[in-house]
Amino acid sequence: MFNLGYTLTIVILGTMLLGGISGMLGTFVVLRRQALIGDALSHATLPGVMIAYMLINVRDLEVLLIGAFVSAFVAMVLLDVIKNYTRIKFDTSMALILSSFFGFGQVLLSHIQKTGAASQAGLSRFIFGQAATMLRADVYMITLIALIVFITVMVFWKELKLYIFDEAFFKAMGLSARVASGLITVLVVIIIVIGIRMVGVILMSALLIAPSVAARQFTNRFYLNVAFSGLIGSLGGIIGTYLSATRANMPTGPVIVIVLGTFVIVAIMFSPRTGLIKRYFQNVIYKKRVKRFRKLIHLYEHPSQTYLDETEAQYFLSHDYVMIEDGNVKITRKGMARIRSIKAVHVDES
Amino acid sequence: MNSAFRVEDLTVAYDREPVLWDIDLDVPPGTIMGIIGPNGAGKTTLIKAALNLIKPLSGSVSFSGESYKKFHKKIGYVPQKGSVDWDFPTTVFDVVLMGRYGHVGWVRRLRAEDKKAARDALEKVGMSDFANRQISELSGGQQQRVFIARALVQEADIYFMDEPFQGVDVNTEKAIMTLFNELKAQNKTVIVVHHDLNTVRSYFDWLTLLNIKVVASGPVEKVYTKENIQRTYRSDTLLTSERDDNV
Numbered sequence: 274m275f276n277l278g279y280t281l282t283i284v285i286l287g288t289m290l291l292g293g294i295s296g297m298l299g300t301f302v303v304l305r306r307q308a309l310i311g312d313a314l315s316h317a318t319l320p321g322v323m324i325a326y327m328l329i330n331v332r333d334l335e336v337l338l339i340g341a342f343v344s345a346f347v348a349m350v351l352l353d354v355i356k357n358y359t360r361i362k363f364d365t366s367m368a369l370i371l372s373s374f375f376g377f378g379q380v381l382l383s384h385i386q387k388t389g390a391a392s393q394a395g396l397s398r399f400i401f402g403q404a405a406t407m408l409r410a411d412v413y414m415i416t417l418i419a420l421i422v423f424i425t426v427m428v429f430w431k432e433l434k435l436y437i438f439d440e441a442f443f444k445a446m447g448l449s450a451r452v453a454s455g456l457i458t459v460l461v462v463i464i465i466v467i468g469i470r471m472v473g474v475i476l477m478s479a480l481l482i483a484p485s486v487a488a489r490q491f492t493n494r495f496y497l498n499v500a501f502s503g504l505i506g507s508l509g510g511i512i513g514t515y516l517s518a519t520r521a522n523m524p525t526g527p528v529i530v531i532v533l534g535t536f537v538i539v540a541i542m543f544s545p546r547t548g549l550i551k552r553y554f555q556n557v558i559y560k561k562r563v564k565r566f567r568k569l570i571h572l573y574e575h576p577s578q579t580y581l582d583e584t585e586a587q588y589f590l591s592h593d594y595v596m597i598e599d600g601n602v603k604i605t606r607k608g609m610a611r612i613r614s615i616k617a618v619h620v621d622e623s
Numbered sequence: 624m625n626s627a628f629r630v631e632d633l634t635v636a637y638d639r640e641p642v643l644w645d646i647d648l649d650v651p652p653g654t655i656m657g658i659i660g661p662n663g664a665g666k667t668t669l670i671k672a673a674l675n676l677i678k679p680l681s682g683s684v685s686f687s688g689e690s691y692k693k694f695h696k697k698i699g700y701v702p703q704k705g706s707v708d709w710d711f712p713t714t715v716f717d718v719v720l721m722g723r724y725g726h727v728g729w730v731r732r733l734r735a736e737d738k739k740a741a742r743d744a745l746e747k748v749g750m751s752d753f754a755n756r757q758i759s760e761l762s763g764g765q766q767q768r769v770f771i772a773r774a775l776v777q778e779a780d781i782y783f784m785d786e787p788f789q790g791v792d793v794n795t796e797k798a799i800m801t802l803f804n805e806l807k808a809q810n811k812t813v814i815v816v817h818h819d820l821n822t823v824r825s826y827f828d829w830l831t832l833l834n835i836k837v838v839a840s841g842p843v844e845k846v847y848t849k850e851n852i853q854r855t856y857r858s859d860t861l862l863t864s865e866r867d868d869n870v
Contacts, residue, residue, distance in 0.1 A: 304711060428730055435721050438711050441702045442773075445674040445783075446725035447695040489712065493757040498712045 280405075281518050287407045287415050288510030288529060291471055294419040295464050296484030296506025297426065300499045301457055303485040305437045309364065310352075310458070312478035313371040315465045317348030319378025319474050322399050323385060334411075337399075338466050345462045348374055375474070402473030402526035404514060418467050422460050426499075429456060434495055472526030480506060483533035490544035509533040562615045569594055573604050573612050626687075627652035627781055627812035628673070633682030635665070635672050642668045644836045646682065650829060652780075653810040655803050657817040657826060657843075660833035661856050666816045667703065669833065670783045673814075674700060686781055696725055699779030701770045703786050709759050715769050716754040719744055722776035737776075744772035749798060763790035771799060781812040788819065800826060823847055 277285065302311055321344020322337045329336050348370050355366040382396060395403075426433065436443045436453035444450050461481070468477045488501035513529030542549050563570070568585050571578075572595065581589070581602055589595040594608035626649045633646040643665040650656050658666050671677045673684050675691045686694040699722075722744075723737040745751045748768040753761070761769065767787055774782055788796050803813045803826075817823065823830060823843065830846050832838040832855040839846040 304708075306708070431721075431724055431727075431733070432729060434713075435724055438713065438718075439702065439707045439721070441671075441676060441706055442700060442721065444676050445695075445698070445700040445702075446777075447675075447692070448725070448729070493712045493759075494714070495712050495717075 277515075281514070283409055283412055284404050284407045284518065284525070285511055285514045287412045288404055288471060288514045288525065289507045290412070290415045290419045290510075291464075291468050292480060292484070292506035292508070292510030292513075292529065292533075293503045294422050294506075295468060295477075295480040296488070296509075297499050297503040298422060298457075298460055298464055299481035299483075299506070300485040300488065300495075300502045301426075301433060301437060302461060303482055303489075304495075304498075305457070308478070308482045309367050311461055311465065311481040313352070313367040313374075314345045314348055314458075314462055315469060315474045315477035316371045316378075317374035318342075318345045318465060318469055319375055319399060320344050320381055321347075321378075322469075323378055323381035323396065326385060326396060327381070334470070338470075341399075341466045341469060342462060344374070345465060349458060349462070378474075398473070399469055400473050400475060401524055402469065402471045402476065404471040404525035405518070407471070415467055418463060422464060425456070425460060429453075433457065472529060476526050476530045479530040479533055480509075483530070483537050484509065487533070487536045487540040490540040490547060493546070505533070505536055509536060559615070566611065566615060569604065569608055570612055570615070572602065573609065576604070625652070626650060627654070628814065629685045629688075630669075630673070631683050631685075633669075633672060633684065634680045635668055635677060636680050641835060643672065643679075646833075646837055648831060648837065648840055650812060650814065652687070652812050653807055654829040655807050655813045655815065655827050656829035656831060657815050657823055658831045658833055659817050659820065659823065659855070660838075664834045664855075666833055667785055670785055670814070670816065673783060674698065697778075697780040699774040699777040699782040701767075701774045701782070701784040701787055704763065704766050704770060704789055709761070709766060711758065713758055714754070715750060715756050715758060715761070716741060716745065718758060718769050719772045719776060722773035725777065740776045740778070741772070744775040747775060747802065748772045762792075764792045764795035767791050767799070768795060771802065775802075779811070782806065782814065784813065784815045786816050786818065788817070820852070 299311070302308060318341035321340035321342070323340075324344070325337050325340025328340075352363075352366055352370055355361050355369075356363055359366075361369075382400075385396060398406075432443075432448060432453055433456070436448070436450060436457075440450055443453065464481070465477050468480060472480060484506035485498065485502040487505050488498050491501055492498050509529055509532045513532040514525055516532070517523040517525040517528040540548075543551075545551065568581055569589055572581070581595075586595070586602065589608065590597075592607075593605055594611055595602050596605050597603070628648065628650040630646050630648040633643055634641065635643040646669065658669065660666055668677065672679050673691075675695070684691060686698065691698075719741040720733060720737060723733060723740060727733055727737060742751070742754070745754055748771055750765065750768050750772060753765065753769075758766070758769065767789070771784075771787060774784070787799055791799070803815070806813050807828075815827070817826070824847060827843050829841065830843045831840040832846065832851050834855050838855045839848075839851045
C-alpha cells in the first residue's frame with residue numbers, strides 16, 4: 274500500500290471504514306431530516322466518557338466507550354421526554370441537550386485534569402479526536418461494528434426506506450415506527466461511539482452528514498445515494514488521514530472534516546444534475562435564446578398580434594423557423610421545435 | 624351486523640383540546656363515502672384514528688367486525704400528498720412497490736408478483752410511462768395517481784383516502800373517480816376526505832358531515848341537505864354550543 278508504513282496503514286484503514294459506514298448511515302439520518310440529532314448525540318457522549326473514567330479510574334477504552342454510549346442514550350431519552358411532555362420545539366431541545374451535555378463533560382474533564390493521576394492524559398482527545406494512536410485491535414473492532422451496522426441496514430433496507438419516506442403509511446401498514454426509529458438511532462449512536470475517539474465529539478456529525486449531502490448531488494436513487502455516500506466517506510477518511518499524517522501537527526479529525534467539506538462544495542458546484550455552475554450557464558443560455566427568439570415565441574403564442582420587421586423576418590426565414598403563407602408569416606414545425614427546446618431548458622432548471 | 628367500517632364512541636383530543644367528539648359511524652360495504660367538513664373539523668384525525676396512527680381517548684373502530692390488528696392487511700391508505708418529501712431520491716415504481724411491504728412483511732424481499740402488481744397498478748392509474756421517473760419531477764396530479772397506485776397494490780377491502788383530489792387536474796379527478804367506482808363494483812369500500820361541495824352528490828353514495836361531532840351520516844340523498852351543510856359549516860363549533868346546551 275504505497276509504502277505508507279505500518280502505523281499509517283492501520284490508521285487509514287480505520288478512518289476509511291469509519292468514514293464509509295458513517296456516510297452510509299448518515300444518508301438515512303439526513304433524508305429523515307434529523308441531521309442535527311447526530312450532532313446532539315455525539316456532543317452528549319462527552320460526560321459519559323468522563324464519568325466512566327471517574328468511576329473506574331483507568332483509561333480502559335472499552336469502559337470509556339460504554340460510558341459514551343450510556344450518556345448518548347440518556348440524552349436520547351431526554352429528547353424524547355421533552356418532545357412528548359413539553360411544548361419546547363424539537364430543534365430547541367436538541368440545542369439545549371447538545372450544549373448542556375457538552376458543557377457538563379467539559380466541567381468533568383477539567384475537574385479530572387486538576388485532581389487526576391497521570392492516567393487522565395488523553396481524555397481531552399475525545400473532544401477533537403486522535404486517530405494517530407489507533408492500534409490493530411481498534412481496526413478489528415471498527416471492522417466488526419461496521420459489518421454489524423452494514424448488515425443491519427441491508428436486512429431492514431425496505432422498512433427503513435419506507436419509514437423515512439412516509440412514516441404515516443409505514444405505520445398504517447401495521448409496521449412499528451418505534452422499532453424503525455429506535456433502530457436508526459441505536460445504529461447512529463454506535464457509530465458515534467466508535468467515531469468520537471478518532472474525530473472527536475465536536476466533529477463527529479460531519480462524518481454522518483457531509484458524505485450524504487455530497488452524494489445527493491449526484492444521484493436521484495436511494496440506494497445510490499447510500500452507496501455514493503459510503504464511498505465519499507471512505508475517500509474522505511483516506512485522504513484526510515494521509516494529509517494529516519504527511520504534514521506536521523495536523524490533527525486527523527479536523528482534516529478529514531475539511532476534506533469532506535471540500536467534497537460537498539465541489540459537489541454542489543459541479544454536479545451534472547443540479548450543480549450551480551450548470552444552472553448558471555443554463556440560465557445565461559436561456560436568457561440569450563429568449564432574447565434572440567422572443568419575436569418567434571410571441572408569434573407562436575399570439576399569431577395575429579405579432580409584427581416582425583424585415584431583418585427579424587429574414588433571419589427566421591433563412592433558418593426555416595417561419596414561412597410566408599397567403600402573405601402572412603406562419604411558424605413552421607422547425608420553429609415550434611426550436612421554441613420547445615428553449616422552454617425545455619427552462620423547465621429543467623426549475 | 625353488515626358494516627365494512629364501524630366507529631363507536633370515538634373521542635380524540637390533542638392537549639386536552641377535543642378534535643373528535645363521540646363519533647359513531649356505520650358504513651356498509653361496497654360504498655364510496657365522502658367525509659366533508661370545515662378546516663379543523665377532524666377529518667384527517669378521523670382517518671388517522673381509524674388506521675391506529677393516533678390513540679383515541681375512548682371508543683373503538685372495527686372493520687367488517689374485526690379489530691384493526693386483525694384487519695390491517697386489508698386496509699389501503701392514501702395519506703395527504705403534502706405529508707411526504709417529494710424530493711426523496713426514489714422512483715415512481717419504487718413508491719408504488721412500497722404498497723406491498725405490508726404483504727411481504729419485515730425483512731423479506733419483494734417477489735416477482737409484487738413487481739407485477741405494481742406495474743398493473745401504474746397501468747390502471749395511467750402512469751406506466753412514468754415508472755422510472757424521479758418523483759420530484761411529477762406534477763400534483765401525477766403525485767396523487769402514484770399514491771393511489773400504491774394504495775391499489777395493497778389489495779385492500781377498505782380504502783382510506785385523505786384528500787385524493789387535492790391539487791389535481793380535472794382529468795385526473797375523473798380518472799380517480801372511475802377507479803373508485805371500479806373498487807366499489809368489487810364490493811370494496813372507499814372512504815374519501817373531500818372538499819368540493821359541488822361534486823358530493825355525483826361522487827358519493829354515502830356521506831358523513833363532520834365538525835368535531837358527526838352532524839349527519841348516511842346515504843347522500845338523505846343527509847346532504849341544506850340544513851345539515853349549514854350546521855356543519857357554521858362558524859362557532861358545534862361542540863361548544865351543544866355542550867353548553869346539554870349542561
